[in-house]
Amino acid sequence: MDISENPIELERTAGEERGRLVGLPDDDERAAQWLRWRDASAAAQAAIGAHAREAGLNRYELWQAVKKAVRHSA
Helix, strand or coil, X not given: CCCCHHHHHHHHHHHHHHHCCCXXXXXXXXXXXXXXXXXXXXXXXXXXXHHHHHHCCCHHHHHHHHHHHHXXXX
């Protein structure tokens, strides 16, 4: 599946933001980090949806391919 780099980078960023939640106490810092993760995830999903529409691809299958690309690029 041909995937542009933008959704992959955005999904990678979302994963990094999620990882920063680990070990944070349940306070304002955690709440702020959760919002950063939510925003990064929303941006990734928007890019995946736009790419799927433009390329005529199944959005779910594209999302799975993006997740696989992110996991196997490290």
